[in-house]
């Protein structure tokens with residue numbers, strides 16, 4: 001069964017037609033990179049997968065998105081439960097003004113888990129998975145704001161992992177970070193792939209080629225090409241894709 | 251070119267002067283309020299133009315305002331209750347002199363009063379004589395209490411406010427400050443839950459359309475004059491309370507609290523809502539993306555993040571309630587007694603000033619006492635303003 | 649996982665109900681005053697002086713008095729407040745002095761109106777010897793509305809993007825010219841709306857005029873700024889609490905309250921009309 005299966009997706013911000021007939025399939029435990037020039041609809045597409053766009057007034061979608069075979073836009077679907085399955089890491093690190101521990105425990109608590117030991121175990125394990133443990137193990141009760149940007153972003157990843165999602169969406173997770181932090185995040189993505197299906201938006205071609213199995217190229221709201229990353233970067237079918245990855249525009 | 255530059259400097263000077271006017275005003279308020287207020291403590295404790303006289307043997311040298319009042323109200327009848335000898339107190343007013351002397355003895359023109367008053371004081375060990383200064387004999391045979399002034403303790407610790415009682419006016423702050431406290435507390439307890447509920451509703455739950463109707467309405471209500479609220483309270487709330495609780499009068503602390511709560515609502519709603527709107531979108535999205543419901547996001551992320559703004563809203567609401575004058579004056583009944591329940595009439599500090607300043611002769615003790623009330627009110631609101639300043643400066647605590 | 653949904657449903661319903669309760673109360677107050685007061689309004693009520701112990705006649709002297717007080721206080725607070733706002737935003741942006749002044753202005757806006765009344769009486773009526781007069785009342789009200797005028801001006805100026813200032817300075821204009829020719833005209837719409845709203849505040853204040861200008865009953869109109877006047881809010885207070893015959897002056901009281909609310913309504917509508925008008929004008933340009 002496909003983990004993500006978007007069929008004939010069209011999306012509108014009021015009048016503006018932001019996504020045009022997108023069809024995209026993702027298998028389990030794959031990393032898919034979304035690339036394309038600014039404003040082409042990458043974030044919009046990503047946010048469709050956990051229904052984050054529901055928050056914006058006046059938006060409209062047609063087509064369907066299946067996550068593990070379930071239509072997430074079907075009536076009766078609970079968005080909060082969906083979002084537990086489909087985690088998201090944002091472009092700018094956005095920890096809560098709480099302690100490091102509480103940041104990671106947040107998702108567990110809001111999902112009704114109150115068993116202390118379980119929470120603690122899970123928090124530690126998630127922070128470890130996010131490759132942050134050594135740096136924060138002595139200050140779990142300190143404010144998350146005291147961490148560096150890169151650490152904050154890994155904390156946000158840990159926070160997402162704690163609720164054991166099946167899919168992790170990442171919207172340019174390293175764009176606000178320095179090169180060293182970026183490298184750490186990339187390494188982490190590579191690790192996470194074993195357990196999660198990941199979709200990542202990036203502006204960085206090297207990054208896309210390093211971390212992803214497949215790459216989708218978006219342009220002006222359309223998905224121009226979607227293929228194995230190696231193919232996209234070495235031998236794209238479309239001229240537009242080639243122009244973009246060789247840096248002729250974008 | 252030179253002229254132009256001079257002109258620019260000149261204008262800048264004007265602007266600076268205008269800019270400093272609020273500071274100057276505050277300074278002047280402080281000076282005038284505190285100058286008049288401090289006059290209170292140099293005001294004689296005994297009514298202007300009168301003295302109290304005791305027998306020479308009486309060891310009492312001082313009486314405070316409240317003791318004098320109790321003595322003349324016969325609530326104290328023995329000198330040992332005010333620290334003297336065990337001896338009954340004999341209160342004598344000018345008019346009582348006829349009980350001791352015939353009219354002939356006092357003289358047709360009362361020309362013998364000074365001598366007789368002196369004589370009576372000398373021969374009555376337990377006497378306290380309340381006498382106009384003009385009738386004090388040159389060589390008065392007794393002790394005169396004429397230098398005693400109102401002490402800070404009389405004001406700050408005084409339990410009674412009877413500014414026109416004789417021989418000693420009572421300027422006790424306690425009933426007024428408690429009245430203010432109870433009315434404001436009631437108001438804020440009513441206004442806060444509703445105000446915050448509306449703020450959350452407007453900031454997070456209501457649709458754009460609903461919001462666009464409610465916001466201007468609430469702003470409009472913030473502008474309605476307090477006399478109009480007071481009038482509404484008087485013709486609607488006061489009779490309603492009187493009937494509902496079967497009270498002798500409907501003008502009560504509770505009526506004041508209700509009206510003040512209504513008046514404080516727009517302030518609380520606006521400030522709290524604005525602060526919740528400043529919560530970054532990213533915070534909200536992060537919470538929702540972790541599977542939190544909207545409500546969980548509100549109380550676990552948005553409200554804590556907007557905490558300082560919400561606290562400012564509460565404090566500003568309290569400030570509004572404490573300083574409000576007319577509406578309270580109209581609905582609380584204005585009895586200057588220490589209240590025991592919210593269903594009794596009370597009198598607040600601002601209402602006292604508004605009600606009495608017109609009758610207090612300029613420069614009198616009463617006038618100065620009202621300025622002292624103003625000074626206290628001013629101090630309270632300064633403290634409130636400064637705490638709002640501090641609260642809003644403080645970033646989210648770890 | 650049903651429980652968190654249930655608690656959301658309960659909380660939201662509760663908030664909605666509480667909000668509607670508040671709105672209903674507020675609308676009731678307005679509706680009550682308007683419905684009782686509107687029948688009282690007629691030509692005589694608006695143009696005649698009170699008669700027969702203020703149980704009959706009209707409220708003309710109070711309308712005129714309030715009008716004078718609005719004019720008087722505005723003459724004082726508008727120029728000074730606007731200049732102060734300009735100083736705060738354009739000249740003293742972030743030094744210590746500015747933040748001190750800002751704190752003082754905030755503090756002043758938190759001072760209760762009755763304290764302004766005390767202060768006005770001590771300074772203008774007694775010390776400066778103006779007596780109970782339009783002058784003393786206007787100055788007191790002017791001081792009271794000053795923080796509002798300053799803040800309005802400051803915020804309107806703050807909303808003007810710095811690029812406009814830089815553009816003008818880069819063309820060799822002086823700072824003052826830039827403020828005069830570029831910044832103020834752009835901020836003008838917002839400033840005007842703010843000033844109009846501050847008039848609303850002034851027209852309804854009672855405590856500050858109680859001891860500085862307001863007359864209990866004075867059917868004749870003032871001849872100079874040293875005369876006392878009647879004023880609408882004080883008049884409402886008087887006839888609803890201490891008239892000779894409170895019951896029979898009730899109608900007059902409803903009418904007066906209606907007039908006061910109408911002033912506020914008109915001012916708010918005027919402000920929002922102006923705001924929309926200016927917004928459209930900007931769009932068209």
Ligand SMILES: Nc1ncnc2c1ncn2[C@@H]1O[C@H](COP(=O)(O)OP(=O)(O)O)[C@@H](O)[C@H]1O
Nearest residue numbers: 013016018037038039040041042043044045056
């Ligand atoms: N909230 C919004 N309202 C209206 N238009 C939007 C909104 N968010 C994004 N858009 C528009 O949709 C298009 C796609 O945006 P986005 O998905 O953010 O692009 P990308 O992430 O690829 O840079 C852009 O043209 C953008 O202007």
Ligand SMILES: [Mg+2]
Nearest residue numbers: 042043044171
């Ligand atoms: Mg994007």
